[in-house]
Amino acid sequence: MLAVGIVGLPNVGKSTLFNALTRANALAANYPFATIDKNVGVVPLEDERLYALQKVFAKGERLPPVVPTHVEFVDIAGLVQGAHRGEGLGNQFLAHIREVAAIAHVVRCFPDPNVVHVMGRVDPLEDAEVVETELLLADLSTLERRLERLRKEARAQKEKEPLLRAAEGLYAHLQGGRPARTYPLDEEGRAFLKETPLLTAKPVIYVANVAEEDLPEGEGNPHVAALKAKAAEEGAEVVVVSAKLEAELAELPEEEARALLESYGLKESGLQRLARAGYRALGLITFFTAGEKEVRAWTVRRGARAPEAAGEIHSDMERGFIRAEVIPWDRLVEAGGWARAKERGWVRLEGRDYEVQDGDVLYILFNV
Numbered sequence: 001m002l003a004v005g006i007v008g009l010p011n012v013g014k015s016t017l018f019n020a021l022t023r024a025n026a027l028a029a030n031y032p033f034a035t036i037d038k039n040v041g042v043v044p045l046e047d048e049r050l051y052a053l054q055k056v057f058a059k060g061e062r063l064p065p066v067v068p069t070h071v072e073f074v075d076i077a078g079l080v081q082g083a084h085r086g087e088g089l090g091n092q093f094l095a096h097i098r099e100v101a102a103i104a105h106v107v108r109c110f111p112d113p114n115v116v117h118v119m120g121r122v123d124p125l126e127d128a129e130v131v132e133t134e135l136l137l138a139d140l141s142t143l144e145r146r147l148e149r150l151r152k153e154a155r156a157q158k159e160k161e162p163l164l165r166a167a168e169g170l171y172a173h174l175q176g177g178r179p180a181r182t183y184p185l186d187e188e189g190r191a192f193l194k195e196t197p198l199l200t201a202k203p204v205i206y207v208a209n210v211a212e213e214d215l216p217e218g219e220g221n222p223h224v225a226a227l228k229a230k231a232a233e234e235g236a237e238v239v240v241v242s243a244k245l246e247a248e249l250a251e252l253p254e255e256e257a258r259a260l261l262e263s264y265g266l267k268e269s270g271l272q273r274l275a276r277a278g279y280r281a282l283g284l285i286t287f288f289t290a291g292e293k294e295v296r297a298w299t300v301r302r303g304a305r306a307p308e309a310a311g312e313i314h315s316d317m318e319r320g321f322i323r324a325e326v327i328p329w330d331r332l333v334e335a336g337g338w339a340r341a342k343e344r345g346w347v348r349l350e351g352r353d354y355e356v357q358d359g360d361v362l363y364i365l366f367n368v
Helices: 014-023 048-056 090-099 124-156 158-175 187-195 222-234 243-250 254-263 270-281 306-313 315-319 329-335 338-343
Strands: 003-007 034-037 040-044 070-075 102-108 204-209 237-241 284-290 295-301 321-328 348-350 360-366
Touching: 003 014, 003 090, 014 040, 014 070, 014 243, 014 270, 040 270, 048 284, 048 295, 048 329, 070 270, 090 124, 102 124, 102 270, 124 158, 124 204, 124 222, 158 187, 204 222, 204 270, 222 237, 237 243, 237 270, 243 254, 243 270, 295 306, 306 315, 306 321, 306 360, 315 321, 315 360, 321 329, 329 338, 329 360
Parallel strands: 003 070, 003 102, 102 204, 204 237, 284 360
Antiparallel strands: 034 040, 040 070, 284 295, 321 348, 321 360
């Protein structure tokens, strides 16, 4: 499963948020929150489509169980300036960042004289810059070594010249203090990043940790406004949360938690909104399998073909894939079941080249 790494400076609320993550059940009593180990948590994604499909396959009062998809979060080791040189837990920090597919960067957007900020003042842009600078410096070090090898290779192998140009362009971009994810990539650039992954190329979600009175969207908070402006320049997303409120929600029964959320004008917890943002940042989509025994959500990368989706269900299905019966979830709900959907001609037969769409319901035909 692709994972999102949670990063942040000391005293910005990262630990509080992650502790809520590891205690909460994402307001879903039917499927418990899971903690894989001490620094990994899984948030199941609430999806109303699952419950609409569940009703279609009900037998009397018996509803088939639903199984949601999920997003995995990793608590990344603490960061100090100089991490790129291995200071503090720098080596561990960079190693963990390399293992995740996207970054959730928690920054503090609330004043509190009782919580001393490591930088001496509340400034989310400065917080973001400290972390980003360490990642930039680590990437520059990686690129310097790669450039040295590429220049030697390009002198002997002309086919290496496009990769060299891509590496030099990225290096100049990073030297200007800009992350790799904001560099306009051509085919050579994409090929270079595939063989030389850079930390600053990973998608980022900024998590604005605000006081409870600034919920739901941090309107009127100048720190949130500044962070949103920065994120807009990078094409990134900002999720506004109150880590303190998330910690409270994690301790409450479901009904009380929902009532508390509603009192702040929120329809779902910050953890759910962060999970959805992580899902988008990772470039994931959801497809479903549905029947009387179970209604389940599955995750694939956007652009995945039908056999790859089949492989998410079981490796035998991918290996022996023949074709897939496909219908959008809302059409299946409208028809009231597979048989009536087929009678109306709404179920399509798709082959190996079919690109799975978000919300598809699949029935895989295979032979092994």
